[in-house]
Amino acid sequence: MELNTRDFGVVSVENDAIFNFPEGIFGFEDCKLFAVFEKKFEDISFLYLQNVENITPCFLIFEPWDLHPGYKPQMSKEDMRACEVNDTEELIFLTIANFPGDSFEELSINIKSPVVLNAKTRTGRQIILQNPDYRVRFQPFLGVGETAEGGKQECL
Amino acid sequence: MLVVSRKIGESLVIADNIKVTIVATSGDKVSIGIDAPRDISILRSELVETIADNQAATRQSLGAEDMKGLAALLKSKNK
Numbered sequence: 001m002e003l004n005t006r007d008f009g010v011v012s013v014e015n016d017a018i019f020n021f022p023e024g025i026f027g028f029e030d031c032k033l034f035a036v037f038e039k040k041f042e043d044i045s046f047l048y049l050q051n052v053e054n055i056t057p058c059f060l061i062f063e064p065w066d067l068h069p070g071y072k073p074q075m076s077k078e079d080m081r082a083c084e085v086n087d088t089e090e091l092i093f094l095t096i097a098n099f100p101g102d103s104f105e106e107l108s109i110n111i112k113s114p115v116v117l118n119a120k121t122r123t124g125r126q127i128i129l130q131n132p133d134y135r136v137r138f139q140p141f142l143g144v145g146e147t148a149e150g151g152k153q154e155c156l
Numbered sequence: 157m158l159v160v161s162r163k164i165g166e167s168l169v170i171a172d173n174i175k176v177t178i179v180a181t182s183g184d185k186v187s188i189g190i191d192a193p194r195d196i197s198i199l200r201s202e203l204v205e206t207i208a209d210n211q212a213a214t215r216q217s218l219g220a221e222d223m224k225g226l227a228a229l230l231k232s233k234n235k
Contacts, residue, residue, distance in 0.1 A: 007217050027207035028214075041220065042227035057214035098213040104229045113206040126210075128202050132184075136205040141233060 003035050005050050006058035013037050018052060019117055019124040026113065026126050028057045034124060036061075036094075036117070049094065049115060060097040062109050067095075067140040073114060074130040083118050083125060092117040100137060108137035108145065 001018070005011045017035050024031045033052040038045050049059045064071040073088050085091055093116055095109035112134040117124045138145030160168055167177035167189075174196065179187040190198055218226070 006214075007219060025210060026203060027210045039223070041223040042231065044227040044230055046223060046227075057210065058217075059210070059213050060216075060218065096210060096213050098209055099216055100212070104226050107226075107229075108209075110206060110209050112202050113209075126206070128200070128206065136202060136209050141229075 003037065003050060003052065004055050005037070005048070006055045007048075008039060011037055011039075011050075016122075019122055021124045021126075023125060025057065025115070031057060047094065049096070059115075061094040061115065062097055064093055064095045064109065064111055064114060067107075067109055068111060068138060071111065072131070075116075075127060076130055079125070079127045083116055083123075083127075084121055085118060090118070090120075092119060095138075098137065100139075105141045106139060107141060108139045110136050111138040111145065112136045 001013060001015060003011050003013050013035050017037060019034050019036065021032050021034055023029065025034075028051075031051045031053065035050050035052050037048050037050060039048065040046070047061045047063070049061050051057050064073075071093075073093060075083075075088055080086065080088075083091060093114045095111055095114050098108045098110070100106055100108055111129075112131070113126055113128050113136060115124055115126050135145040162168065162178045164178050164180060167175050169175050173193055175191040177189040177191075179189045181187070192198060
């Protein structure tokens with residue numbers, strides 16, 4: 001389908017790139033349909049989460065492991081049930097990027113509240129993880145947003 | 157910040173209409189009961205921060221030139 005994007009005009013996406021968000025996204029509870037699309041710059045692939053009905057909200061998103069190799073999300077049982085999975089491995093994790101300052105070096109990703117996609121049910125949610133050390137603004141290039149190595153292993 | 161020690165079952169009152177009670181503790185978790193008027197919203201701070209972060213993120217439209225700059229930075233960090 002043809003998608004009107006915030007940053008790049010009309011982008012064509014496959015139907016399997018569309019996800020239903022029954023609860024919307026935090027702060028945008030009325031936005032129920034999002035598309036994930038990829039755009040390459042200088043050989044690097046970037047991912048976007050783009051509202052389908054409007055050109056906003058739109059988010060630049062990163063797979064958390066690209067910027068936080070030791071990322072170990074701990075989900076609550078309620079969130080597992082809502083996402084219809086038994087294990088975090090069954091979900092695609094994405095984190096919303098932000099630039100709290102003037103420079104790209106200050107890039108932050110929200111490792112506390114990732115967006116999770118269930119490819120089987122074609123649904124997505126934004127959830128709040130239980131990891132006590134994870135902060136909303138993890139800044140990988142500044143080393144901000146997580147206290148020292150810690151947190152327990154996920155156990156179900 | 158005011159720090160108050162309370163035992164399980166004890167409570168404290170904020171203004172004259174919000175009552176906060178320590179219900180139970182388990183390991184490093186504390187269950188807190190809150191009695192407040194209906195028009196007072198009570199949200200976990202991570203949620204308030206996430207809403208603000210989402211709202212700021214969607215306002216940051218980056219065009220192709222900006223994205224090339226970001227790509228160059230990511231490349232330099234991955235070396």
